[in-house]
Amino acid sequence: MLVEHMDVLLLVAALSMASFLALKKRSRIGMFWLGVVCLGYFGFWREGCICPVGSTQNIVAAFSVPGYAVSISVVAFFFIPLLFSLLFGRVFCAAVCPLGAIQDMVILHPVRVPRPLSRALGVIAYAYLGLAVLFVINGAGFIICRYDPFVPLFRLSGTPQMLFLGASFLVIGIFVARPYCRFVCPYGVLLNWTSKLSRRHLTITPDDCIQCKLCEDSCPFDTILAPTDSHYRETEGVARRRLSILLAAVPVIALLGYLAGGQLGRPLARFHPTVALAESVLEEDASGKIDETIETETFRASGESVGVLRKNAIDARSGFKRTGHFLGLFFGLVIGCKLVSLSVRRSRTDYVPDRGTCLSCGRCFAYCPEELEGRKGLTNKERMKGC
Amino acid sequence: MKPANRSFETSGTAYQLAKGVAIAGSIFCLTICVLMIIGVVQTKTADPLDMPEMIELRDSLKTQPDNESLREQVRLLDTVARRAYFSSLKSTRTGAALLLAGVILTFAALKIMSVASVDVPAPGASPDRDNETVAGKSRVAVTAAGAILVVVAAGMLLLKTRLDDAPVPPSEEPLPEEVTIAPSSREDFLxxxxxxxxxxxxxxAHGTDxxxxxxxxxxxxxxxxxxxxxxxxxxxxAWGNKVxxxxxxxxxxxxxxxxxGSGKLLWRHLAEGIPGSPSKLPEVMEDTGFAAATAATDGRYIFAIFATGDIVAVDFDGxxxxxxxxxxxKNPYGHASSLITYGGRVLVQYDQEEDQQLLALNAxxxxxxxxxxxxxxxSWASPIVVVRDDGADVVLNARPIAAAYNALNGEVKWTMDCMSGEVAPSPAYADGIVYVTTEYALLAAIEPGSPAxxxxxxxxxxxxxxSPLAVKGLLILGNSGGVVTCFDSLDGKLLWQQEFDDGFHSSPVFSSGNVYLMDMExxxxxxxxxxxxxxxxxxxxxxxxxxxxxxxxxRIFIRGKESLYCIGKKQEQP
Incomplete structure (x- = not known):
């Protein structure tokens, strides 16, 4: 318990330091070394637990599972990074999250993912978040923790499949910067939302943007938004019509999602341990091949009734079907809102980070001549090494 | 993101040093990886309990249980194998730590090389990424992503599920009604x-075809x-639709x-957590095993006894x-006497080397x-119940006596000192006469009474x-030598004898006018x-x-060596 409280204090200290380095000090090198320290402590030393990413499930369980208690440390781990994100952007992702830090260390030759593809892949994180909530509500376990690709690496122990998954993310991460953070992380969805509302956010330039375009390729995560002067060639009427249609379509898409979600609850329930066990036991009984898996062998050894197991499995599946509607609704809303968002005309005069997706890593600092101007006494080369 | 045009400071000492470290680190990591894979494969294949040598020794030990030298060899091999196994596991952990260190070192060197390669921004070199065309493509891509996820999930709908199968498939023919709660009638029992x-x-068998x-x-x-x-x-x-x-x-x-009806295994009940159950299993002969005694049911519960002395009552839902x-x-071969029920009690013939008794347990x-x-x-014989108009007797067979007890209170009705040897066949009864027998002793027809x-x-x-079968004025016996003998049950006259290729351990049964006797094959x-x-x-x-x-x-239900069989007349397909 004391260690967990200590972890909370260290989390607050690391987030404060990251905020200071990103917004005040504007030091990429500082962020890098803070990331190394946090990776060492929260990752390899504390073996990735408690982790704000996984704590999402604890919080959902606290609200949805009767009798489930959640410790104050877990609550703190869930809310504090969101609070910092609300104040200063995604400084947690920048240097504190061990999952992000380990991927950050392996970015060697990043290539740009085309934006349409990047936006399409971004949908995965929403789906993962929705699934994680659905699973917790239905007592099917914490899938974010179960399928965390990096925790087995931190612990130097895990199934070959999970170790391979973690290694794969790192190998891909050499070329596609931080793929888990950008396309999979469910907590990143929450940080994205809060960061969009952030009171202060990292800026590319410490002064006025002179639109030199030097920074436009500096972000390995492709989160820098260009001025909108040259974007729009369509007439406003066409754009408005499209927007109107999409706005009208959002409730329709959400409704379709709601209806489809109810159907999807049934197959998704197969991930529930009771349903999976019942399916295996019944399949074995039908085929006559008994005790094919350790789970079925253990069940049979327990002496529990197959009839009771089957009933529990059907009950669990019913829960999935009920709550599956809401997963579908959420997913429909996400798709609808993203389509609307992509159809809204923005007005930007400067190069700015996308507040939702910017990870506040500070790599863009050194590309800004205004920044360099501010670092008197340093040569260009020395400043560039900071990126 | 690195701009298109780059200039490299690749001739610097730091860069060259990092390059050397990266190459060396990569080779080191690769070597560790290969060694670890070999180690993991060896660990997986060298499970000390499944080593062929160990299996061979264990098998030998089964046939020579008193061979102390063999036991010592097993212990020695077990120790060596376990040491090797745990040493291998330790090596894997060490390898993982070394690999981690190697990966960190390699990536640090690669990072230094990356930083040493100074990028020169190329303003305007990249196409506009947020114009209307990109936005349009993004809308299509997001829609496609949503559709793909829905299709993937919908594909799961096609997965076969067993949960919707009927809990108990309909039987091919009408089966006797199931009685589970109320005490069973004599008619149900028969x-x-x-x-x-x-x-x-x-x-x-009564009322069978x-x-x-x-x-x-x-x-x-x-x-x-x-x-x-x-x-x-x-x-x-078998009772109702359950076996x-x-x-x-x-x-x-x-x-x-x-x-x-279907043969589906409806449930299995683990007889564990029973107070007094021995932590160390009793020694039993391989020919007896731990589950030689047949279970019994009163139509409400199934009662089962094992060689440990554990007896368990389970309802029909498990x-x-x-x-x-x-x-x-304390039985030199292992407990084998089966259970029988009468009058709301389970009767247990608990003949052993000491504390022999007949127990009537409340069902x-x-x-x-x-x-x-x-x-x-x-003894290894099982009790039978002889129902009379005014009650019932439970008849037991052991060395040296055959005996009958009032099935309601245990009162001794009669005894007959006639048995010797190791008694395994159970008694038989028909037409007021009890038949007891065992090898190297005698076959006796006993008229109950006082004295019998x-x-x-x-x-x-x-x-x-x-065990013998007494039916229709006949007494039929089969033995391990493959000889079936038929006597006149009233006077003991030998009627016929038939020799078969294989011997008999199972007992003859009378059903629908025929005698069924299974040989050991x-x-x-x-x-x-x-x-x-x-x-x-x-x-x-x-x-x-x-x-x-x-x-x-x-139907006939037969337990084979591995499987349970249901035999019945298959319906003709139209």
Whole structure:
């Protein structure tokens, strides 16, 4: 318990330091070394637990599972990074999250993912978040923790499949910067939302943007938004019509999602341990091949009734079907809102980070001549090494 | 993101040093990886418990249990193998740590190389990424992503599910009504197969129309067969649409319930957590095992006893009603006497080397309603019940006495000092006469009374394991030598004798006018219950069997060495 409280204090200290380095000090090198320290402590030393990413499930369980208690440390781990994100952007992702830090260390030759593809892949994180909530509500376990690709690496122990998954993310991460953070992380969805509302956010330039375009390729995560002067060639009427249609379509898409979600609850329930066990036991009984898996062998050894197991499995599946509607609704809303968002005309005069997706890593600092101007006494080369 | 045009400071010392470290680190990591993979494969394949040498030694030890040198070899090999196994695991952990260190070092060097390569921004070199075309493509991509996820999830709808299967598939023919809660009537009792050798243990099936032809190889009249999870020499017990067996090994003891219609294993109950159950298993002979005694049912609960002395009562849904340990039976071969029920009690013939007794346990609570101490030696026979108009007697057979006790209170009704040797065949009864026998002793026809008297006896072709069948004025016996003998049950006159290729451990049963007797190879010899030998058929199960079949309605349930078979007349397909 004391260690967990200590972890909370260290989390607050690391987030404060990251905020200071990103917004005040504007030091990429500082962020890098803070990331190394946090990776060492929260990752390899504390073996990735408690982790704000996984704590999402604890919080959902606290609200949805009767009798489930959640410790104050877990609550703190869930809310504090969101609070910092609300104040200063995604400084947690920048240097504190061990999952992000380990991927950050392996970015060697990043290539740009085309934006349409990047936006399409971004949908995965929403789906993962929705699934994680659905699973917790239905007592099917914490899938974010179960399928965390990096925790087995931190612990130097895990199934070959999970170790391979973690290694794969790192190998891909050499070329596609931080793929888990950008396309999979469910907590990143929450940080994205809060960061969009952030009171202060990292800026590319410490002064006025002179639109030199030097920074436009500096972000390995492709989160820098260009001025909108040259974007729009369509007439406003066409754009408005499209927007109107999409706005009208959002409730329709959400409704379709709601209806489809109810159907999807049934197959998704197969991930529930009771349903999976019942399916295996019944399949074995039908085929006559008994005790094919350790789970079925253990069940049979327990002496529990197959009839009771089957009933529990059907009950669990019913829960999935009920709550599956809401997963579908959420997913429909996400798709609808993203389509609307992509159809809204923005007005930007400067190069700015996308507040939702910017990870506040500070790599863009050194590309800004205004920044360099501010670092008197340093040569260009020395400043560039900071990126 | 690195701009298109780059300039590299690749000639610097730091860069070259980093490059060297990166190359060396990569080779180091690769080497560690290869060694770890080899180590993991070795660890997976070198499970100390599954080593061929160990298996061979264990097998040898089974045949020579007193060979101390062999035991020592097992211990030695086990120690060596376990040391190697844990050493291998330690190496894997060390390898993982070294690999991590190597990866960190390599990536640090690569990072330094990356930083040493100074990027020169190229303003305007990249195409506009947020114009209307990109936005349009993004809308299409997001829609496609949503559609793909929905399609993937919808594809899961096609996965086969067993949850929606009917819990119990309909039987192919009407089965007797199931009685689970109310105490069973005598009529229910007789039309089911509630214990070893059926109602009252007399090996006579009532109201049956049993098939006389089947073939395990061609599946003729084999309605279903299912593997039984654990081994046991006990026979099937059938009530309503359920068939019960037990199985056990050194790890656990279990009760199984199969659906009579489909053969589906409905549940299995683990007989564990029983107060007094021994932590160390008693030594039993391989030919007996831990589950030799056949279970019994009163139509409400299934009662099962094991070689540990554990007895358990389970309802027809697989829920335990009660369980207790009767004390580990001191029996040189292992406990084999089957259970039987009468008058709301489970009767246990607990003949062993000391504390021999007949126990009557309350079927609802497991409490001992009464018990009778018996001055006998260990035996392997099972009790039978002789129902009279004014009550019932339970008849037991052991060395040196055959004896009858009032089934309601245990009062001794009669005893007959006539048995010797190791008694395994159970008594038989018909027309007011009790028959007891065992190999190297005698076959005696006893007229109950006070005192009881032997009305005839013989010592020819006596059975060693199989119990006799008394029916229609005949007494039929089969023995391990493959000889079936038929006497006139009233005067002991030898009527006929027939010799077969394989011997008999299972007991003869009378059903629908025929006698069914299974040989050890799994062939059922069916012959008329007549004063002359009149064969009807010989039906091969396709699997060895030492158990006695259960007969209900138009079906026969036979436990083979590995599987439970249901034999019945298959419906003709239109």
């Amino acid at each position: 039309k089911n197969w509630p214990s070893f050798r059926g109602p009252d243990g007399l090996a006579i 049993s098939p006389t032809s089947w073939n395990g190889e061609t599946k003729e009249n084999i309605l279903w067969h299912r593997p039984v999870p654990k081994h046991g020499f006990n026979s099937a017990v 019960f067996l037990t199985g056990a090994d050194e790890v656990s003891r279990e009760v199984y319930c199969f659906d009579a 829920t335990r009603k009660w369980a207790r340990n009767l004390g580990v039976p 609802d609570t497991g409490a001992t309603d009464w018990n009778v101490e018996r001055d006998v030696h260990a 008297k032997i009305i005839w006896e013989t010592d020819e072709e006596l059975p060693d394991i199989a 799994g062939s059922m010899h069916i012959f008329k219950a007549e004063r002359e030998y009149a064969p009807v058929n010989k039906c091969a199960l396709g699997e060895e069997s030492l158990c006695t079949a259960a007969f209900t309605g138009q």
